[in-house]
Amino acid sequence: MSNKAARNLFIFGSLFFFVIFLGLTVDTMNQIDGRAPEITKEIDAGKMAWQKYDCIGCHTILGNGSYFAPDMTKVVERKPAGYLKQFLMDPRGVKPKAAMPKLGLTSQEANDLVAFLTWISKIDTNGWPPKPILAAAAGVAGKPQSRGQQIYQEQGCSACHNINGIGGTSGPELTRVGANGKDVEWHVKHLKDPRSVVPDSAMPPYAGMSDDDLKSLAAYLVTLK
Amino acid sequence: MTVKYQSQKIAQYFYTFAVILFLVQVVVGIIAAIQFIRPDIFILNFNTIRTLHINALVVWLLAGLMGATYYVVPEESETEVWSLPLAKLQFWATVGAITLVVLGYIWMGLDPQANSTVMGTQLLNEGREYIEAPRWADALIVVSVLLFLFNMFMTMWKTKKWTGIQGVLLFGLLFLALMYLPGMFYSKNMIKDQFWWWWVIHLWVEGSWEVIAGALLAFMLMKTIGAKREVLEKWMYIEVGLVLFTGILGTGHHYYFIGTPKYWHWIGGFFSSLEPVPLLLMVWDAFRTTREARNVTNKPGLFYTVAHAIFNFVGAGLWGIIHTLPQVNQWTHGTQITTAHGHLAFYGAYVLLVISMIYVTLPAIRGVKDYNPARAYLAFWWMTISMVFIVLTITGAGMVQVYMERLMGLDYVAVKTTYNLWFWILRAIFGVGFLIGVSIFVYDFFMLGKEPAPALRTEEQKA
Known part of the structure; x- marks a missing residue:
């Protein structure tokens, strides 16, 4: 290949790919507004x-x-x-x-x-971030779950709280929460309205849950020692 | 060795600014590394320190590339720079503008409320990674770059010797300047914001900057071993051509998960997987040319040039391709794996490139025939070994993060503060090693040509 041919390949080839890129950019711009809610x-x-x-x-x-x-x-x-x-x-x-x-x-x-x-x-991110593969299986280890454990999962408590290393760090760790001397009644009260027992709590109230569910969850929490 | 045209010496202004900022970049980098362990260790928060770290990087590399261009264009055009006063004005205006921007960042770091909104844009820090510089600074940067490009173009116009090397160099710089513009407007929509932001970031580092690197690689091989221009320029066209054929559509690997359509998975995955090809070709080019060398006039210059070609391929190529496919990237996106890639890619592709250019051109600028290369090699090994270990520790941290956070579903903070702690400690230690290397290099930069020539050579000459 001569130098001139190599130069022309560089110039026109780059131009070719840039034009394709521009076309795709226009198409993407047209699609973006439909992939997320309206901006207030x-x-x-x-x-x-x-x-x-x-x-x-x-x-x-x-x-x-x-x-x-x-x-x-x-x-x-x-x-x-x-x-x-x-x-x-x-x-x-x-x-x-x-x-x-x-x-x-x-x-x-x-x-x-x-x-x-x-x-x-609410943006359509093509499924990112993916759901963790192992989280669902962790902590169960073949044993049937208690009702309290199930509620803990259903309510997504682990988004903020951490038990045995699994879960978030925004709220207090619950691995040994049962060892702090609080009984089921205290926990039910706390779950219904956290600020009634912890004045500056940032946890949202779970007043919408049934009394049975609250009791089961509280019973599970006091077993964590 | 001496310069052919006196105005080439202007390059030294830019080099000096560059190496000082390099030192600043690495010092704040170490502060940032320690903040991973103790966030409150310093008066400025991590976000300000990190802004300084990456902005110092971009500015010193650009200053180095500008200096290199001021040297290369007169040499290739066989004439003096069109206007030396304009070049000096452009230099001091750039230094002034950058100083103002840095003071603004620090002010904002001390008092976030100072970053108020003026005419619909932030006054001190735009809060967009790499292009944090506020809008008024963007305007100043554009003026500076236009003055620079104009001066270089007029220099070429004087003799109209359109060599391939300076043609590609000027094209790369023009492309670089144009690709700054998509980052200069506000978009309400975060998807569009990030879409155009990647035009700047990606089409710089994986587009125009690699084109400039291709042109400078050819120039350096020609200068250090007297390789034939004909052959060098042919391969240069092929290399920079492949850089853009793969790199332009390779931008798609940033459009997998930010709200853009899914077809980017195919386009980005395919083209970015090919991005290492031109970089490998540059390595082959450097070795092929070097093997034929009979007459090496500047050994440290050649040494850094070949090292640049190798680490460009390893850092930008290999460390990039491991996580460029969407199937892999969905797990690694937004983790320390990206940080590891960023460090080795910038070091190999651009830090070593600018240092190579400095070693290739500085002896002539200082008018020395020979100099002691010991410190140049010592600096290289301190910097390179430290950087390789920095990258290995961050890669390790990234693998732990991907497994624990993304696969197991552990909390980000839990992984960062406990499981990755040792990686942060080691990274900070290797960071100090890197600082030692940089200090040796910066000292050598200021001393080169100001000491008596090495004893061994003088004896040879006497004999």
């Missing part, structure tokens, strides 16, 4: 707050960012909105060991950010 003023304000505090300097979102703090794509599915708002405004007031500093978000900014993150969670 609040969501837009939330995105501005996301940028103002340089959140991406620690977190990832849609998997892109700094890998220093949790991914925010599905965070609203794992944490209740009330918890998120309280955490955003004062992380260590909610979770003393949190690595996140207090950035001075206003109540309005926190609301907007939660709206933005809720919008993000």
